Amino acid sequence: MTPAPAGAVNGSQPEQPPAGSQAVLEIRDLSIVYRAGDAEVKAVDHVDLALAPGETVGLAGESGSGKSTLALGACRLLRPPAVITGGSVIYRGSRVAKEGVEILDQGSRELRKLRWREISIVFQSAMNALNPVLRVRDQLGDVLDAHLHLKRDEKRARLETLLDLVGIPRDRLRSYPHELSGGMRQRVMIAMALAVDPEVVIMDEPTTALDVVVQREILAQIVELQKRLHFAVLFITHDLSLLLEIADRIAVMYAGQLVEVGSAEQIHNRPAHPYTRGLLASFPSVHGTRRTLAGIPGTPPDLRSLPPGCPFVPRCRYAAEPCRSIDMRVRPVAGSGAGHLSACPFVVPEPAIGTPHPQMSTAAKTAPEESRS
Amino acid sequence: MSAPPTRTELLPAAAARGPLVLEGHALSKDFRLSRGPRGSVLSAVRDVSLGLYRSAVVALVGESGSGKSTVARMLAGQERPTGGQILLDGAEIRPWAHRAFRSYKGEVQMIFQDPFASLNPVHTVGYSLRRPVHLHQRAKGKDAVAAELRRLLERVRLTPAEQFLGKYPHELSGGQRQRVAIARALAARPRVLLADEPVSMLDVSIRLEVLDLIDELRSQFELAVLYVTHDIASARYFADDTLVMYAGEIVERGPSEDLTQQPAHPYTQLLVASSPDPDSLDRTLATPAPMGAVRRAGSALSTTVGCRFSPRCPFADDRCRTQSPPLLPINSQRAAACWRLDVAAPELLSETGEERSVPMTT
Numbered sequence: 001m002t003p004a005p006a007g008a009v010n011g012s013q014p015e016q017p018p019a020g021s022q023a024v025l026e027i028r029d030l031s032i033v034y035r036a037g038d039a040e041v042k043a044v045d046h047v048d049l050a051l052a053p054g055e056t057v058g059l060a061g062e063s064g065s066g067k068s069t070l071a072l073g074a075c076r077l078l079r080p081p082a083v084i085t086g087g088s089v090i091y092r093g094s095r096v097a098k099e100g101v102e103i104l105d106q107g108s109r110e111l112r113k114l115r116w117r118e119i120s121i122v123f124q125s126a127m128n129a130l131n132p133v134l135r136v137r138d139q140l141g142d143v144l145d146a147h148l149h150l151k152r153d154e155k156r157a158r159l160e161t162l163l164d165l166v167g168i169p170r171d172r173l174r175s176y177p178h179e180l181s182g183g184m185r186q187r188v189m190i191a192m193a194l195a196v197d198p199e200v201v202i203m204d205e206p207t208t209a210l211d212v213v214v215q216r217e218i219l220a221q222i223v224e225l226q227k228r229l230h231f232a233v234l235f236i237t238h239d240l241s242l243l244l245e246i247a248d249r250i251a252v253m254y255a256g257q258l259v260e261v262g263s264a265e266q267i268h269n270r271p272a273h274p275y276t277r278g279l280l281a282s283f284p285s286v287h288g289t290r291r292t293l294a295g296i297p298g299t300p301p302d303l304r305s306l307p308p309g310c311p312f313v314p315r316c317r318y319a320a321e322p323c324r325s326i327d328m329r330v331r332p333v334a335g336s337g338a339g340h341l342s343a344c345p346f347v348v349p350e351p352a353i354g355t356p357h358p359q360m361s362t363a364a365k366t367a368p369e370e371s372r373s
Numbered sequence: 374m375s376a377p378p379t380r381t382e383l384l385p386a387a388a389a390r391g392p393l394v395l396e397g398h399a400l401s402k403d404f405r406l407s408r409g410p411r412g413s414v415l416s417a418v419r420d421v422s423l424g425l426y427r428s429a430v431v432a433l434v435g436e437s438g439s440g441k442s443t444v445a446r447m448l449a450g451q452e453r454p455t456g457g458q459i460l461l462d463g464a465e466i467r468p469w470a471h472r473a474f475r476s477y478k479g480e481v482q483m484i485f486q487d488p489f490a491s492l493n494p495v496h497t498v499g500y501s502l503r504r505p506v507h508l509h510q511r512a513k514g515k516d517a518v519a520a521e522l523r524r525l526l527e528r529v530r531l532t533p534a535e536q537f538l539g540k541y542p543h544e545l546s547g548g549q550r551q552r553v554a555i556a557r558a559l560a561a562r563p564r565v566l567l568a569d570e571p572v573s574m575l576d577v578s579i580r581l582e583v584l585d586l587i588d589e590l591r592s593q594f595e596l597a598v599l600y601v602t603h604d605i606a607s608a609r610y611f612a613d614d615t616l617v618m619y620a621g622e623i624v625e626r627g628p629s630e631d632l633t634q635q636p637a638h639p640y641t642q643l644l645v646a647s648s649p650d651p652d653s654l655d656r657t658l659a660t661p662a663p664m665g666a667v668r669r670a671g672s673a674l675s676t677t678v679g680c681r682f683s684p685r686c687p688f689a690d691d692r693c694r695t696q697s698p699p700l701l702p703i704n705s706q707r708a709a710a711c712w713r714l715d716v717a718a719p720e721l722l723s724e725t726g727e728e729r730s731v732p733m734t735t
Contacts, residue, residue: 211603295580
């Protein structure tokens with residue numbers, strides 16, 4: 001079930017999801033499995049997600065939730081044993097046909113044209129993503145050569161502009177990756193991702209390995225660049241507190257399924273899914289008054305043996321019998337604004353952060369611990 | 374034996390919980406560099422003093438490369454300090470020396486960041502736990518050992534215990550592995566637990582549980598805990614006192630809540646300002662601009678003069694660049710190593726009326 005376009009013709013209201021036709025990237029009903037022998041593990045299970053031009057969508061989830069698989073699948077970067085079993089991914093950039101391009105139907109030649117140019121990706125570990133035996137100049141240059149026909153001095157000028165853009169001194173063009181700090185390497189990755197003006201940039205935990213001060217600087221830089229260049233960002237991270245600050249909209253995944261989508265404000269003030277609430281009550285903040293932290297009891301799910309119905313049932317304090325046969329499609333949250341969708345129909349939205357539900361904190365103490373075997 | 378070192382004049386919040394158990398006094402660690410000018414030395418840790426008190430948690434916060442793990446490793450006896458002393462119950466001890474090491478391990482145990490690497494993948498959970506029980510408890514008889522293993526697993530809430538004893542690390546989740554690592558540390562019945570980033574590799578939703586578990590064990594066994602972390606927000610919630618390290622030195626220390634809510638040192642201010650604020654939804658990403666402007670990693674070469682943070686500090690003046698600031702008390706519980714506190718944190722100084730003349734360490 002794709003949410004019905006909520007009437008608005010333009011994206012002026014931030015809490016509305018981009019109506020289908022405006023989205024620059026639209027993932028519809030995407031399913032991805034990992035095949036191991038006869039067994040199939042559903043890593044992404046019927047997920048819908050859309051990015052409007054210039055928008056930042058945060059994708060939150062724990063390891064194994066399928067958030068990276070979703071993003072890599074949308075770029076066709078997955079290798080066997082991962083198999084896309086259904087759905088569609090449509091890209092509608094200004095440089096492609098108006099009706100958009102179905103990424104899942106593209107051959108490898110077409111994909112090569114789309115990559116970097118239309119959709120680029122910044123990986124978590126820049127040390128592994130950069131080629132250690134190539135200078136920064138040559139790696140960035142490769143991207144330019146593949147997509148633009150530039151004269152030598154034009155190319156050089158462009159390389160220098162790119163480094164300026166991400167705040168690296170120009171003389172670093174001659175450096176090898178190991179000569180750069182972690183933050184600088186990540187900036188080189190970002191420069192590479194922006195090298196040929198893509199309209200969608202996917203960032204897969206781009207700052208997770210960095211210190212909080214450097215992380216802050218890089219995030220501020222991404223936000224600043226986005227204001228100038230108007231690309232859309234799909235920002236993947238396990239850190240929901242970070243997303244609340246930088247994302248327009250946030251999607252939360254659990255066990256391969258989308259459990260909640262909403263604007264940052266909706267997720268913060270009226271989290272609807274118990275998992276989102278648990279996440280919000282899990283991380284300590286250095287800012288503001290001290291809160292009661294609750295956490296989420298139990299362990300992240302084993303995708304090989306998911307319970308029927310809602311996968312969060314074993315850890316959910318609200319779980320009841322109907323949850324075991326629930327249809328996990330997200331639906332509009334009653335009483336919340338447009339664009340706020342949740343897979344859990346049973347819980348009435350209530351503010352979680354700052355005032356965790358009294359029972360929630362006791363649930364964390366008394367629930368059976370990691371007894372899953 | 375040398376005379377007992379002069380005690381710090383601060384009264385840490387942790388001291389209210391119990392007596393001093395383990396103390397590092399003026400610890401330093403130099404690493405000789407093979408590259409660079411001949412004989413150049415990296416002082417990874419310089420003049421760090423800290424005390425761990427019974428039933429209390431002290432956090433050591435800093436970025437990667439700040440020397441926080443080296444401090445923990447020195448206290449664990451795994452790294453030999455190039456300067457300073459380690460005192461257990463007030464008596465100097467040289468835990469790296471071969472003979473002292475085992476008995477020291479019975480008192481001071483460590484848990485590591487990566488539970489995937491710290492447990493031997495070819496041995497079962499039972500094997501990993503049985504070893505320290507044999508070595509440190511001298512438990513006699515199969516039944517006594519089995520009962521002890523069971524007790525350990527139940528204490529870290531891995532139940533039913535029988536089910537976990539025969540498992541290999543790869544059969545466990547990250548949180549479960551870290552619990553096994555904690556149980557293994559407890560098997561030696563230590564009085565001090567050194568936890569080096571114990572939750573940073575774990576999923577967000579289970580971090581809190583593991584921290585809660587450590588906290589529960591702290592109060593149950595009256596453990597003195599050192600919590601090494603890069604996450605100052607978790608230090609606020611988890612530790613009585615927090616020490617902030619930068620480029621090998623303690624730049625600020627004090628009760629966690631005071632220190633995080635009213636940071637004195639410019640670096641602590643930067644750390645706090647850089648932490649995500651979930652209540653800020655406007656995408657402004659307030660970055661302390663002047664500090665972000667200059668990015669040069671704090672130099673920890675022994676030849677560095679002046680404050681190691683001065684290249685990044687918006688308040689630095691000539692004195693900062695030439696003289697290293699000592700760690701001076703701000704009040705009875707807090708101290709900071711900064712010449713420019715009158716500019717950096719004027720509100721803190723006005724409370725106490727300029728008493729920052731006595732250096733904390735000798």
